[in-house]
Amino acid sequence: MTEEKSMNNIIEILYTQNSRPDLWNDWQWQLKNSVISGTQLLSVFKTKDKDGDIKEVEKKYSTRITPYYLSLIAQEAEHDPVLMQCLPTSEELTENDKFKDDPFEEAENMSMPGVIHRYKDRLVLLVSDMCAMNCRHCTRKNILGNKIGLYADDELQKAFNYIKGEKDVREVLISGGDPFMLETARLDYILSSLSEIEHVEVMRIGTRVPVVLPMRIDDELCQMLARHRPLWINTQFNHPVELTEYAVKASDKLIRVGIPVSNQSVLLKGINDNIDVMRELCLKLQRNMIRPYYVFQCDPVAGAGHFEADISVGIEMEEELRRSVGGLALPRFVADMPNSKGKISLRMLGSKA
Numbered sequence: 001m002t003e004e005k006s007m008n009n010i011i012e013i014l015y016t017q018n019s020r021p022d023l024w025n026d027w028q029w030q031l032k033n034s035v036i037s038g039t040q041l042l043s044v045f046k047t048k049d050k051d052g053d054i055k056e057v058e059k060k061y062s063t064r065i066t067p068y069y070l071s072l073i074a075q076e077a078e079h080d081p082v083l084m085q086c087l088p089t090s091e092e093l094t095e096n097d098k099f100k101d102d103p104f105e106e107a108e109n110m111s112m113p114g115v116i117h118r119y120k121d122r123l124v125l126l127v128s129d130m131c132a133m134n135c136r137h138c139t140r141k142n143i144l145g146n147k148i149g150l151y152a153d154d155e156l157q158k159a160f161n162y163i164k165g166e167k168d169v170r171e172v173l174i175s176g177g178d179p180f181m182l183e184t185a186r187l188d189y190i191l192s193s194l195s196e197i198e199h200v201e202v203m204r205i206g207t208r209v210p211v212v213l214p215m216r217i218d219d220e221l222c223q224m225l226a227r228h229r230p231l232w233i234n235t236q237f238n239h240p241v242e243l244t245e246y247a248v249k250a251s252d253k254l255i256r257v258g259i260p261v262s263n264q265s266v267l268l269k270g271i272n273d274n275i276d277v278m279r280e281l282c283l284k285l286q287r288n289m290i291r292p293y294y295v296f297q298c299d300p301v302a303g304a305g306h307f308e309a310d311i312s313v314g315i316e317m318e319e320e321l322r323r324s325v326g327g328l329a330l331p332r333f334v335a336d337m338p339n340s341k342g343k344i345s346l347r348m349l350g351s352k353a
């Protein structure tokens with residue numbers, strides 16, 4: 001596609017928001033019209049990688065951005081916090097021993113395919129290898145799509161049998177990829193099967209859909225989710241501009257059917273490693289009944305090293321927030337460390353350094 005054609009195509013897609021709101025609000029249309037080539041974006045948005053070789057990056061890490069998420073980008077903004085989370089850059093090819101393809105060795109240490117059982121009382125099920133958007137800072141960016149999940153019925157059944165045999169497991173996190181990329185009926189089947197296991201007391205879903213494809217949170221999905229309790233949803237807003245009317249409405253729909261929504265941000269250099277941005281994010285989340293739960297240090301994953309902020313940044317930010325916001329707007333700043341059980345507070349990590 002020529003540069004001019006790409007540009008016209010993207011402008012046309014974005015214009016759908018005004019010209020055909022019926023299409024814009026259809027999550028399947030959003031998926032079908034997602035941008036899957038970063039080079040297409042260079043003609044529309046000014047970026048620091050204008051001369052970089054995005055094609056080389058995309059041989060390793062694919063691109064997927066919904067029109068909705070694209071519409072949040074301020075045109076011509078080189079350091080736009082939305083653009084930085086979705087556009088490939090040549091920095092992803094920087095090699096450094098500190099950053100590993102799979103820092104938590106999830107793919108290697110699965111109890112069985114698709115089941116990550118690091119803690120005695122809880123485990124993770126990977127039920128989808130697709131996301132509405134490919135976040136450039138994703139922890140699983142090197143292993144997603146490598147058939148590490150539970151996709152066929154018999155694979156899922158084996159996972160349920162495994163959980164049945166692990167009597168200490170009381171909490172199951174349904175993850176992926178993004179579980180909300182599954183058909184509603186399939187997710188219903190997974191939640192129903194887990195609910196039938198006596199010792200599974202709590203289910204959690206990890207999803208970025210409220211942030212990048214909020215129209216997916218439709219009535220059918222909410223009514224289905226409402227049948228499964230106790231169910232908690234964790235999402236990942238990283239910047240206040242992501243809390244749009246659409247995103248707030250999607251979260252509100254979940255909350256109104258009785259599902260608590262908590263937020264787990266990732267501390268991302270150049271995006272939200274600034275106290276004013278983080279304070280605004282936390283207060284906006286709280287105003288919209290979304291609990292600011294955690295701020296994670298960016299995981300040491302290959303291809304995302306350029307997003308890593310120094311630990312001292314998070315520690316200072318947490319201190320400053322403690323002084324300036326109420327407890328309900330105050331997230332815990334933590335890191336997930338390879339070879340350690342559980343999250344570690346950044347303050348504790350800082351004192352060990």
Ligand code: SF4
Nearest residue numbers: 131134135138177208
């Ligand atoms: S939605 Fe989650 S799993 Fe998917 S790319 Fe983003 S961070 Fe990774």
